[in-house]
Amino acid sequence: MPGASGGRIGNQRKGYRRIQVEQSGKRGRLTRLGRTLMRRRLVFSALYLLLAAAVILPAQSLLRDTLMFEQQQLINERLALYEQTIYGELQRYRTIPYLVAQSGLIHDLLRYRTPVLQANRYLEEAVRHSEADVIYIMDADGLTLASSNWRAPDNFIGGNFSFRAYFRDAMAGREGGQFAVGTTSRSPGYYISRPIELGEEVAGVAVVKINLTGIERSWQAHDEPVLVADQAGLIVMASRDAWRYRWLPGAGGGVVPPALEIPGAHVDEPPQLSLETIETGDYEIAVIDGEQFLSGSSWIEPLGWQLFYLSSLAPLNQRLDISLLIMIAAAVTVYLLIALLHERREKLRSRREAADAAELRAINGMLHTEIEERRRAEQELRAAEAELVQATKMAALGQISASVAHEINQPLAAMRTELASARLLIARGSQEDVADVLQQVEGLVQRMTVMTRELKNFARKSDGRAEPFDLNDSINNALLLLRGELTRASIQVYKALPNAPVEVLGEQVRLEQVTVNLVRNAIDAMKATQRRELRICVREESACAILAVEDSGSGIACDPRQLFEPFFTTKDSGAGMGLGLAIAERIVTAMGGSIGAENLPSGGARFTVTIPRRTS
Structure with missing residues (x-):
């Protein structure tokens, strides 16, 4: 169809002319845009410089005041200490x-x-x-x-x-x-x-x-600039040998150079210590032989001596210089980062302009390239999303792996005990008792099945569904699991449970695990004691039920709050990983309750679990 071809060619020529006009206009706009950007950069640089100075200078001043205050506090403490040391040494x-x-x-x-x-x-x-x-x-x-x-x-x-x-x-x-x-x-x-x-x-x-040279050697060992002047201003003790036996005008009340007697010579006027004092607000700066010190002094009243403690300002000034360099480097880094981001944005804008021109010259090729880039970006995005999902699942599985091992280990231990009992009953021919034991084992298996089913789905966010159950039943089930351990440990169990059911809201299996953990900890705590009594009490309140587990063990030797930290344990190495109470706290908290621990005045420890009650 020649007519159609001719029409398409004409349209293409008109398109090319339109592209040339648009490109010429764009070149003019780019030139004006470049000049505007240059002016903006200069203005931004000047404003940023002022802002950086407004932040760095007060920060540097605040840091200097803080360091000077801390140094002055140290000087005052040292003066009080050395004053007592010298006076106490002489008083002896x-x-x-x-x-x-x-x-x-x-x-x-x-x-x-x-x-x-x-x-x-x-x-x-x-x-x-x-x-x-x-x-x-x-x-x-x-x-x-x-x-x-x-x-x-x-x-x-x-x-x-x-x-x-x-x-x-x-x-x-x-x-x-x-x-x-x-x-x-x-x-x-x-x-x-x-x-x-x-x-x-x-x-x-x-x-x-x-x-008194022992005191001076102590000062020298700690590299502390200290000197003591007597009533005449003569430096009689000093941590630096060059300062000793020199005259310090005004120190000790002395205004006239004293005569100094030294074996083998008599010096009518000892050499004067070159000291210049600079008052800077609340602080006194002493310059000795060109070295600056933050100075403090006190009087040893019974002796009339004046004690001076000097703290060199060189480390402080070095810290200030380093902090200034760090702040300047940070400001320059931020400026370069902003400039880089701005440059990147401008490059992106220029690229967009160039892309638009290229699109007008070769729109088909541009579209194809854009489609390929979008397809590649979408593939990368999907791959990143898949990796993120996998990482999230692995993180969740890593967090619950210790809980799985800990929570399943307790029913398995009880099953081993019950199966051992079953073997003995079979050997004795007590078939009815064997059936009871197997029924209990079946209950444990069922309980582990519920537990593992829930843990298997733990990677997904749990709905946290709470159901009403009898707290007394949960306690009795837990004690049933540990009956063998309690018997072997010769522990007397006292229960104080209400006669009527105590309906609470939560997950019964989870609460049984908490109770089992608390009772087993109590068993471990009473291994080294003669009196072995376990008391389990339930108290009802209007909005909650309170379960208390008390033992007659040795009590809690650390801060009770540490017991609920992951991997913290007071047991011997290899006897526990320190996860039981941390898991128990998460279970109780998930039910809307709380758990705590304290020492009993009569000895032993009490763990208290608060669970919300079922409301109509």
Whole structure:
């Protein structure tokens, strides 16, 4: 049909011209669209930068305040701890000079200068019992007559320490205390002195030297910057050797550099510790030798010493820098993700434009390609849906697999017991009793059949249909299953069940499983006890019935709530998987009830199950 062919060709030429016009218009629109998109990107980038700054800067400030607050709390705790440590360490030895000053042996030493050897041994024994560094006795001129370190080559005997402030205080009739570096031992320590009175006059001085280097070594072992300044501002204790025996202006109340006595030299003015304090709101920043610390101080009041605890800001600043980098990286990642999504959307739009042009040029090929793509997409979608269904079924089966093994194991155990009884009855020729046992086994088989049928369909969502049943029957059935175990365990069972039926709403087989689990747990709990009593009570209320299972076992040694967690068990290894009570809780909860546990005041445990009653 030539006419028809000519008409189709003419229509195709008109279509081609229309396509060319549309393509030309689209090129112009694309150019304008590109300029608009560029402006939008610039505006979006500027707004995003402002938003990121508005979020990151306050967050960084909040993080810094939080870290500074936590660090200050730690500083305050450490100050309180070390203040008590130093004061307590000195307080331990405060009574030693007083007790030594009361000794008749020491009084004889000051009167007659004998017996020196016995006095030395007496002081040596006092050091051994008190763990002091040195105890020694000086006469009124400051000459050391006896010392606990008399065996050492550098002992104090014969040394004159009248220049010490603690000697002058004791000679004035009061207790003395001074931190000093030993001129003989060359080791630092705190000296506590007491006057030795003979009659109305002070005849000598008893002194105990306390070595505080153990506290400093503890600070050094934990890398804690700590220093202690005395009343003159002299740093007498420090965790860093470079800080010790330097003057800290203003510390300890000292404003004038003190004279520092060091063995072999006398330094009129000790070197000053380079410390700069920066007040920043609620916190005090100390700069020592270029290193920044968060500072805190407290007074050791009885001594007049000032304790400083310094926490280096380097780790805190490092954490802040890392958090800033993380936040910036997160902001950049989000920006790139948004830009990527936007770019992807624009590419998709461009592809759609190109696809439209290609469709106008070759609509048949485009349609064919689109059909193939849709068919492939539908196949992938169906495959994905099938995999999702299979994964869901496998997940459900995995969750109930432990429950299947646990719930079927109990009736099987009862069946083994009943079948063993049947063998004995057959051997005795008790046919009627055998029939009863087989009937019970048939009931167990029927019960397992109901159970497995329900579990087999568990992959599908259960309708959760609840039916009324007598709670008393459910309890009696459970006890019947466990009759053999209760008898073998010599357990006395007490039941307090209402005479009339107690109709509750739920699934009877499921509740029997809960009861069996509770009773078997009670049997296990009473294995190691002499008194073995099991009490099962039912109490009726207006809207529910309450079942209580009590035993005389050892009770619950953990938090009762942990008992209902999956795989938690208090039994020995291999005696249980910890699933019984977790499954029981799910069963009771599915019936609209609840289950709980508690210890009894008289000993043992009580498990309480609440089940909704049947309503008219």
